[in-house]
Amino acid sequence: MWLASRGMEVWGVDVSPVAIGLARELASRYGVADRCRFEAVDLDDGLPEGPLVDLLLCHLFRDHRLDEAMIGRLAPGGLLAVVVRSEVGAGPAPFHARPGELRDAFGGLDVLTEGEDEGMAWILARRSM
Ligand SMILES: C[S@@+](CC[C@H](N)C(=O)[O-])C[C@H]1O[C@@H](n2cnc3c(N)ncnc32)[C@H](O)[C@@H]1O
Structure with a gap:
């Protein structure tokens, strides 16, 4: 949220769909959803x-x-x-x-x-x- 609120395009990943859902909700609440993309990614498979x-x-x-x-x-x-x-x-x-x-x-x-x-x-x- 902090990075996006300063104008950065943010891509966040976590294996948990719950965490990703919460991040999306938070981005909407902070008015930065247009600069944020959150995805459920299993980093055991490497960096996407x-x-x-x-x-x-x-x-x-x-x-x-x-x-x-x-x-x-x-x-x-x-x-x-x-x-x-x-x-x-x-x-x-x-x-x-x-x-x-x-x-x-x-x-x-x-x-x-x-x-x-x-x-x-x-x-x-x-x-x-
Ligand atoms: C201690 S929490 C930190 C969460 C968040 N990064 C933060 O700082 O608040 C560890 C996170 O790692 C995620 N995690 C565990 N294994 C993972 C994997 N293989 N790929 C991606 N995320 C994973 C968990 O879902 C959890 O959200």
């Missing part, structure tokens, strides 16, 4: 085909098999933002990134900011022009 993007946001979903495809989907100068649960400050658990995992996965990009604390890990990185 699509154009290069200026921003790829991956929030609270982690599958290392998608790392290369996510990097490859960025337009020159495009931003990658990833936020996941982390072992750092929380301990190991399913879907918790291990220490340094996001840096190892995306450190080939120009890293603008990153962190690991209190059970969360995040990275914001840019593809070179």
